[in-house]
Amino acid sequence: MILPAMGIISELVSVFSRKHIFGYHFIAFSSIAIAVFGFFVWGHHMFVSGQSPMVTVLFSLLTYSVSIPSAVKVFNWLATMHGGSISLRTPMLYALAFIFMFGIGGLTGLFLGALATDVHLHDTYFVVAHFHYTMMGGTLIAMLGGLHYWWPKITGRMYNEFWGRVAFILIFVGFNLTFFPQFIMGSRGMPRRYFNYPSEFTGFHQLSTLGSYVMAVGFVIVAAYLLHSLFRGRVAPANPWGGATLEWQCASPPPADNFATPPVAGDPYDFRSLEYDSTSGGYVLRRPAGARTAL
16 A cells, blocks of 8 residues: 555655655665565464464564565665755655654554564554554655645646645644554553543543644645635646656646657656746756757
């Protein structure tokens, strides 16, 4: 489920750092490794089910193996940003949030993959928090980044950048306020799927509830300014972010036949061929003798 999200993050980090993706082949092959290993880790949900000790140890090892290609991606993204010209536009903010929250989700997964600690943490709120940091803090946050990145291309309209950042802050703060207390509850023995609980967990549940409301406000704001942009948004230039992939070589939104002339398929991470055009508010291909052709 998270592989498409990782593909989005690779695109966002590269474009908004104005740098070629670091270790392209490692990025690509690590995706294959995650897909392959992901088929063989289902037994980590059954450590306390009474399955064979030998099988349990094997599933634990396989679970840990997924962390290797996942870490490769994280370090490649960080290396891509290093020394880059980073632009903190709304899509990039979601990309940075993904790296942070997916890192927490991955590191907490180590405790659930270890046989000794999983016995204590199994079926507690620790599992709930880990799952949401991986699937929501990971996949959903990346999807929001991709939505904001390709929104001008899809609709031909720009959304309000100020409200995009405000909504991001609310979602980021609300998400962490919702789920981080659940790590503490789970480590102290709070089981999931229980209606009632000891009073010692009341404060954590109240923080979690407050965070969910903050996050909900953020999502409502996202829906509001995206819908507003459809009717009142500024007309989007063909290439507002300076992307070098093929979809940015046609108008926004794309015409019926996509390209008036066959596009040039070059290096999708070569940003040296682009320059900012203040007239259109977007990026154009560099042309000799001062000639410019809008992407």
